[in-house]
Amino acid sequence: MNRVYNFSAGPSQLPEEVLQKAADEMLDYEGTGMSVMEMSHRSKAFQGIIDHASDMFRELMHIPENYEILFLQGGASQQFSAIPLNMMNKSGKADYIVTGQWAKKALAEAQRYGDAKAVASSADKTFTYIPKTTREDFRDDADYVYICANNTIYGTRFKPDEIPDTGDIPLVADFSSLVLSEVFDISKFGVVYAGAQKNMGPAGVVVAAIRKDLIGNAREDTPTMLDWKTQADAGSLYNTPPCYSIYICGLVFDWVKEHGGVEGMEAINKEKSQMLYDYLDNSKMFKGTVVPEDRSLMNVPFVIGDKDLEAKFVKEAEAAGLVNLKGHRTVGGMRASIYNAMPKEGVEALIAFMKKFEEENS
Numbered sequence: 001m002n003r004v005y006n007f008s009a010g011p012s013q014l015p016e017e018v019l020q021k022a023a024d025e026m027l028d029y030e031g032t033g034m035s036v037m038e039m040s041h042r043s044k045a046f047q048g049i050i051d052h053a054s055d056m057f058r059e060l061m062h063i064p065e066n067y068e069i070l071f072l073q074g075g076a077s078q079q080f081s082a083i084p085l086n087m088m089n090k091s092g093k094a095d096y097i098v099t100g101q102w103a104k105k106a107l108a109e110a111q112r113y114g115d116a117k118a119v120a121s122s123a124d125k126t127f128t129y130i131p132k133t134t135r136e137d138f139r140d141d142a143d144y145v146y147i148c149a150n151n152t153i154y155g156t157r158f159k160p161d162e163i164p165d166t167g168d169i170p171l172v173a174d175f176s177s178l179v180l181s182e183v184f185d186i187s188k189f190g191v192v193y194a195g196a197q198k199n200m201g202p203a204g205v206v207v208a209a210i211r212k213d214l215i216g217n218a219r220e221d222t223p224t225m226l227d228w229k230t231q232a233d234a235g236s237l238y239n240t241p242p243c244y245s246i247y248i249c250g251l252v253f254d255w256v257k258e259h260g261g262v263e264g265m266e267a268i269n270k271e272k273s274q275m276l277y278d279y280l281d282n283s284k285m286f287k288g289t290v291v292p293e294d295r296s297l298m299n300v301p302f303v304i305g306d307k308d309l310e311a312k313f314v315k316e317a318e319a320a321g322l323v324n325l326k327g328h329r330t331v332g333g334m335r336a337s338i339y340n341a342m343p344k345e346g347v348e349a350l351i352a353f354m355k356k357f358e359e360e361n362s
């Protein structure tokens with residue numbers, strides 16, 4: 001077996017222990033004589049799996065009891081529609097902070113349903129920073145304010161102590177690429193949701209924490225499956241859920257707990273990302289693209305500024321077992337996604353490779 005260090009932005013590397021446990025349980029999950037993939041979602045065994053995943057997510061993220069935890073389908077993008085459908089229900093207004101492609105897509109979707117407005121944006125500098133806002137930037141009667149907490153493509157993040165102050169207006173956050181990586185005070189948000197395929201498990205499933213008072217107010221024309229109340233009333237089992245993905249998420253949650261919880265992840269993520277940023281700040285060849293104060297702990301974009309040399313770097317890195325370092329197609333350059341499951345050794349190997357490449361090519 002030859003595993004690589006996989007720097008993909010998502011789907012991305014999962015902890016090896018989790019994959020091993022899933023492999024061990026593939027043919028016979030805890031004496032049921034079947035795989036989780038083959039199991040009825042109405043069975044006692046699966047009920048145990050989803051309850052465990054839900055409890056673990058609440059525990060790890062310190063989610064208060066007045067929040068519902070839901071397992072939803074359709075990926076994070078489906079929530080771009082579900083959010084306005086469930087929440088644009090008083091004034092029909094919503095304020096978005098546009099910090100990259102994903103926030104932009106979410107805004108465009110909300111504009112189909114009501115008066116969704118970009119109240120701040122970092123598009124003027126190719127999304128290389130997080131615009132600062134104050135309560136006055138948001139409309140008093142907005143039904144919600146929306147942010148993308150970590151911008152996977154551009155490598156910026158809202159820091160836990162710099163979450164926008166929205167007063168009484170519920171704040172909705174896309175946590176897809178930073179969930180479980182750093183401690184956030186969930187009570188500051190109305191809704192946080194995350195696609196699983198970066199820090200939790202296989203693509204398709206979305207895990208959401210939604211304040212209970214924000215459920216049950218969906219617009220009349222909301223499709224049944226997109227109404228959060230449908231899944232809240234059914235314990236996320238209104239229809240057949242992505243059972244296997246939920247099971248893997250549960251195993252990942254156990255792994256996070258064994259490694260010190262989100263607090264433990266945060267400490268190691270800060271160390272891993274700092275090592276890489278320090279190298280970038282001192283390199284003559286490679287440069288980070290984001291302003292230092294808004295740098296992501298999870299996605300680190302960098303450039304050389306010479307397309308041929310960048311292509312050579314990506315190719316040679318791949319041959320050295322450091323894969324998926326090509327930057328997003330809209331940005332170019334390189335991007336190292338260093339989610340929870342990327343071991344420190346992977347980042348060390350990347351830095352050693354960059355040093356060698358710099359020596360050989362300058």
Ligand SMILES: Cc1ncc(COP(=O)(O)O)c(C=O)c1O
Binds near residue numbers: 075
């Ligand atoms: C921050 C963020 N939001 C949303 C998405 C879209 O997720 P999905 O493909 O699950 O719809 C992504 C995908 O990479 C993402 O990084």
